[in-house]
Amino acid sequence: MTVASEPMDKPRRRIDVLFLIGVSIVSLTVFLALFGPVLAPYDPTVATGSYAVPPPPLADWPRLFWGSITGSLDQPPHWFGTDASGLDVFSRVIAAPRIDLTIALAANGLSLVFGVLLGLAAGYYKHWWTEVMMRASDVLQSFPVFISAMILVALAGRSMTNIVIALALLYTPIYIRLTRSEVLSQKVRGYVEAARAIGNSEAVIAFRHVLPNSLAPALIQASVTIGFAILLTAGLSFVGAGVRPPAPEWGLMISTGANQVILGEWWPSVFPGIAISVTVFGFAVLGNALERRYDGA
């Protein structure tokens, strides 16, 4: 180990292309979650007069783009066409992150907070109730995820809040497990011994010292799980156990367009699918880049 000479070297900063891609996609999604519904040229939940209009050919896009900037068009173009009930696909695609990302973030935020706190308790104190909790989370983890999410949401009522609670419940054991095993390896470190030696109480050591040092695995996992939560939310709407129409949600859009795909009307389903595909990939890439950075450090 050449520990002594290392701190003198400047840390090498490689430009990580994947990391940049991940950050850009995630930022764009966050931006759309904040401003998408405002930027949408049409109301994403109100039908326009034109039904099942295909998107304009690519050759027309520069003209339409110029026209929509200068305001010389009668009405904003339907960039991605309209679906069978006359809703503007483009407006719905860019308004959807407000629902999809909010559900994913809220569910992961909840399960992260509960999971980390319970994981800290389970790792730091060996007690009968922490043992019971670990067995309970074992049982929870052996549930088939998608089916359980469907059961919870369908029986509790199809609302955003219920989707958030259902996902949070199913994801909490992941964070408990990750944090617990990290706490187990952190609590025998020298700094814990040192903190105890200078007279800190156990609670202070657990929260002020062990907790911040045990967060990394859970935070990295969160990036990946947010992506999967988006997939799950979309999947739930696809089978009719998610948010109710006409809410702008990607999975719901794919589902309403699905019957027309066999007839050749691809656009109502294809565009929201591209959005999901790119977004979830972005979160996966970001999570992976963070993981490599953490492991390499």
Add this chain to the structure above:
Amino acid sequence: MLLRYVTKRLLIGLVQLVVLTVAVFFLIRLLPADPISRFVGLNPSEEAYAQAERSLGLDRPVHVQLLHYLGLAPSQGTGLLQGDLGDSWVSGSPIAQEIGTFLPVTLELITISFFVAFLIAVPVGMLSATRPGGAADRGVFVYSLFAGSQPEFWWGLLFVYLFFFVLGVAPAPLGLLSPMTSEPAVITGFITIDSLLAGRLDVFLEALHHLMLPVATLVFILSGPIIKMVRQNMVRALQSDFVLYARCAGLPARRIAFYALRAAMAPSMTLIGILYGFMLGGAVLVESVFSLGGLGQYAIRSILAFDYPAIQGVVLVITAISLSVYLLLDILHAMIDPRVAY
């Protein structure tokens, strides 16, 4: 030694199943759904409501319902202990029998998909493991990250659009056989096996034709994590001492690769098992895109209809199968590598 390990694992699995069954039983009754009004329609008279409640058995105290379901209350009729999953509230037929017709479709779909995904993933994973960090390895890495994070139902639809509507080489996504085809006699429930047993090659080929797109969709999704796993285990195996020794001894590269692959497979099996268990419920979306009539679609139907006994049955069966698959693979693992069964 092995016997003790298996017995211990079986017991743990059984306890897990019982706990899960009871948990699901209470969970669905705690949620604020009202199955009774689902069955009597809007604005029923009080008598009709009470009648429906009685006929569904929901007027009894919860613990009586649970004991009946578990088969511990002989006065109420048979239950789980007697191998009876109860009757569906929607169709009235026994749930075990209904699951028996839906389950083989799902097992067939995911088993074929795993087989194909494995055939593709092993060489690709090995290739990228031979030169870690090389261009091929990085390309494969990005692919596996991408494939592992995709909405499979959307890819299914995309395949339908491309291969059915545009190219016309795939059948419409409307089940395993076209409605005109007479089904072969049900022996195993697996359409590909039954058609071969009945000597109906035409039905066999038709089923394969209809399975083509759903399998392609699942293979695409599954190939991501499987490639990643094979690569990781392969890299680890290639760095181990026995490979170094084999190199020093001057063995040909091909034989070394074979040794390393064998060492890499053992830990991969466990993950494959977990993935298989996950797909039992995870294939729901693909089944529903192609209307294959699998267990996942049965689950959707039961859940949306608040059919409590059917929901309990589906969760129980899925969990029981995944636990058995884990157990089977762990026993295999323990037989290959006795250190596991301490």
